[in-house]
Amino acid sequence: MKVKSSPKNETVSGMEVSVRPNPVEIEEKARRALMARHRFSLKLQISLGFFLVFLLAVGIAAVMVHSMYQVEHKLEFLEIINDYVIEIQQARRFEKNYFLYGTNLDDALDNVYQARDIIERNPDELKQILGKDNHRMVVSNIADYQRLLEQLEDAERRQENILEHRRTREKIEKELREKGHQMVSLSQGLMNRLRVSVSETLLRSRMIHIYFLALLLIMVVFNAYILVSRILRSINRFTKYAQRIASGDFTPIMPRRRFRDEFTDLALAINKMIQELEQREEGLIQLHKVRAVGTLTAGIAHELNNPLNNIMLSAHMMLEDYNQMADDDKKDILNDIVSETNRSRNIISNLLDFARQSSSQVEPLNLASLIRDTIKLSANQIKLAGIRVEFQAADNLPQIHGDVQQLRQVFLNLIFNAIDASKKGDKIQVFVIPADEPDYVAVKVVDFGTGIPEHILNSIFDPFFTTKGKGKGTGLGLSVSQGIITKHGGRIKVSSRDGEGSTFTVTLPVTTIPADLKSM
Amino acid sequence: MSIINISSDVYEEGRKIAQKTAEAMGYAYVGREILRGVAEKYHLSETKLVDAIDKAAPTLRMSLKLRKQLMAYIQEAVLGEMLKDNIVCQGLAAHLYVLGVSHVLKVRILIDPEERARNYAQTHNMSVKKAEKLLAREKKLRQQWSFSEFRFDETDPSKYDLMVSLSQIDPDEAVRIITETVCSRKFQPMNYSEKCLKDLELAARVRVLLMDKYPSSRVQANGGNLIIETLGLTREKRKREAAIKELAENIPGVNYVEVHFIHDFFRQAAESFR
Amino acid sequence: MTDQLEVLLLDDEPIVGKRLKPALAKIGCNVEVFENPRAALDRISEKEFDIVVTDIRMDEIDGIQVLEHVTQKSPRTKVIMITGYAMMSLAREAMGKGAFDFIAKPFQPDDLRKVIASAAKALGSSIDFTAAGIDNA
Known part of the structure; x- marks a missing residue:
C-alpha cells in the first residue's frame, strides 16, 4: 500500500476554493499510511530480548556445570595421587625399618602392590592428567622399586652366605634408596602440579562466572534500555499528540517510524477518536451557531416590529379613510408600505445569510469587510444594549484564507461577549491590523466592561465554562471559537484587567494555502 | 385588577x-x-x-x-x-x-x-x-x-x-x-399584558381542538393570528395544512392561520432564549 | 369637541407620527408629533400635556427617561409607552415607574385610541368614538 500524497490545491488565477476534506477521508488516509509499514511489535521485542537473555543464562549454566565437573574430576585424581603417595611413603617407611631393624619386607611390598594397583586401575585418566612421559616414569619407577624389593626379598629367602648376602643387600639397598627417593619426589612433584592445576581450574571457573554474570547484566541493561527508550519515546510522542489535540488541532497522527507496533494500534484508535471529535466539533459549531442565530433572531424580531408597525398603521389608516383620501395621500401611504417592507427584508436578509446551512468552504477573504459585515449583523444587539462600536481597519491588509461562515461565527461571538461585558453607554473597539509577527493579521475586540477575573482567565476557553447565568450561555462560545481559529492556523488570546475591560486578539495567517491543506 | x-x-x-x-x-x-x-x-x-x-x-x-x-x-x-x-x-x-x-x-x-x-x-x-x-x-x-x-x-x-x-x-x-x-x-393589567394573556388563551383553545387529530402540534397566537407547527410526513403536508386551517379558522377570535410543517429552525433557536 | 385632549407623540420612526396624528385627531386629540426625544423633553417642560405617547427604544434618550421626566414635571399627565422591544420585564419596569399603559408594536390605531380613551376617562374627560366615525368603540 502506498500513501497518497496530500492533495494539491487547484489554483485558478488567484481564486482558490477548496471544499474542506471530510474527516472520514483524512482518517482513512492516515490509517493506510500507518498500516503500510512492517510490523515490529513491542511484544516481539520483549519476547526476543528475554529469549536472548535466557539463552545466555543457559550458556552460563552449562559452562558452570562443565567447570564444576572438571574441578571435581581433578580433585578425584588429586585424591588418587594422594593415596598413591601415601602408599609409597608407607612402603618406604617399611623399607627403612627393614634396613635399620631387620623387619620383614612383606608390609612394604603390600604397600607397593597397593600403589601399583592404584596406578594401573586408572591408566587412561592418569596418562591424561600426568602426561605420557610422567606416567611412564611413574609406572617404571614403581615397577623398578617393586622389582628391587622383590629381589631383596628373594635374597632374604634364599639364605645365602652372609657375605654374599650382605653384598647383594648393600647393592640393592643403594639402588632401592635411590629409586625410592626418585619415586617419592616425582610423585610429590606430580601432586603439587596437580594441586596447582586444580586451583587454576577453580580460579578459571570463578572468573568465568564473573565474566558471564557481567555479560548477563550488560545484556539485561541493554535490553531494558532499548525497550524502555522505545516505549518512552512513543509515550512522549503521544503526550504531544494529546496536547495538540486538546488545543484543537485535529490533524490525524501520521507515521513517524519505519515499523509499526502496538503504538500504531493506539495511533489508529486516536485517529478514530480525532475523527469523531472533529465530527462532534462540527456539531458543536453548528449548535453554537444555532444559539448565535437565536440571539440575533431575538434582536431582529424586535427590530422588525418597527417597520411592521409602520406598515400596520399605514394600512389601517388607509383602510379607514380610503374614500375620503386624495390620490396623492394614498400613493404616499403605499410608498411608505413598500419602503418599510424593503426595510424588513433587509433586516432579515443578513440573518438568513448567516443562518443558511452551507457546506464549509475555504476561500480567500478580506478580513476587514468580514468584520464590518459581522458588526452590521449584530447591530440590533448593539443598539439594544445601548453601546457604541468603533471600528478601524488598517489599509491594504493582505487577504487571508478561511471559512467565512465559521470566522463570522467567531467574531460574532466575541462581539456578543463584549456586549455582555459592557454597560449601557460603553463603547467597544474593533481593530483589524497587521499582527506583531509577520504574515499574520490580527483582529482585536476591546471592551471596557467588567473584565475577567484573573483566576478564571485560564479556563475561559474550556468547553462548558460560563460565567453567564443558567440558560443564558452554553459555555461553548469561546471553546468553539478557539477550535475554529486553530483550524485556520491562527490563535486566539485574551488579556484582561478586572474592572477595566478585556481585549480578545485573534491572529490569522496570511496565506495562499488553505489552512486545511497546510495541516496535512 | x-x-x-x-x-x-x-x-x-x-x-x-x-x-x-x-x-x-x-x-x-x-x-x-x-x-x-x-x-x-x-x-x-x-x-x-x-x-x-x-x-x-x-x-x-x-x-x-x-x-x-x-x-x-x-x-x-x-x-x-x-x-x-x-x-x-x-x-x-x-x-x-x-x-x-x-x-x-x-x-x-x-x-x-x-x-x-x-x-x-x-x-x-x-x-x-x-x-x-x-x-x-x-x-x-x-x-x-x-x-x-x-x-x-x-x-x-x-x-x-x-x-x-x-x-x-x-x-x-x-x-x-x-x-x-x-x-x-x-x-396591573395593560394593553400589552392583556394581549399576551388573550394570545395564550386563544392558543390553548386551538390546541384543544387540534388535540384529537394532531397531538404533536404546537400553537402560538399573536393577536388573532395563529402559527401552528405540526410534525408529519411530507406527503401529508398539503392535506394536513388544509385540515388544520379549516379547523382553526372556525374558532372565534382567529383571523389568520399559518401552518408550519416540520420543525422551524429559527423559532427553535429563538425560543431557546426565552 | 370643546375640550380637546393635548397629546404629545414621540417616536423616532417618522411614519408613526405621520399616521397617528390624523388617527388621533379624529377622536378629538390635538397631537404634537416629535421624532427627536430631546426636542420632545423641551416641549414637555414648556407645556403640560394631557397624554404623552412615547416609544421606548430611541437613540440618546429612551422612553423610560421621558416617562420619568413627565411624571416628575406633571404628575397628572398619562404616559403611554409603545415599543417594538416588548418584554415582560420592560413592561413591569414602565408600569412600576408610573406609565399609564404599555402597548407592543405592531399595534392597530384602534388599540391606541382605546387606551387614550381610557386615559381620558381617568383624566375626567370623555371621548366620543362614534363622532370620529369609528365602528368599534
Missing part, C-alpha cells in the same frame, strides 16, 4: 394561602373546583385531571400522550378563567403555562422539605427517611416532566416573582405580603 397565581409543592398549603388571599383581596378563588366543569365537558373523570397535574411521572393508567391531552383541557379552562381578571389561581399548574404576562403575579409557597417529609411519613405510615427518599424522587421526576413538556423547571426561583417560605413566615403574614405586592402598579 390583577391575577395572582399560587403554586406550591404541597397542594393543601397552597390552597389555604390562596383562599385567604382571595378573601383579603376580594378576588375570586379559582382552584380545582373548575375541573368538574372540564370533566363534564370532555366526559372524563375528575381524579384523572387531578392526577395529570399532581403525578410525578407517567403511570400505567396515564400515558404521556393522555397527560398532554388532559393538560391541554386544563389550560383552556384556566386561561378562560384568567381572562375574567381579579382572580387567585391555585393548584392548576398555571405556573407552567402562564408565562410572560406581566399582570400575573407568580407566587411560590415553599414548604420546608424536612417538615414535609415528616408529615408525609405520618400520613402514609412510613419512616421519615423513606418518605424523604420518595419525595426527592418524585420531585426529580416532576422536574423532568415539566421540563420536557413545558421547557420549565418549576424549582428554578427565577421563574417566580415572589417566593414565600412557610417555615419562616406565618400564613397570615404571607397573605399580607402577597396582597401588598400585587397592589404594585407593576402587576
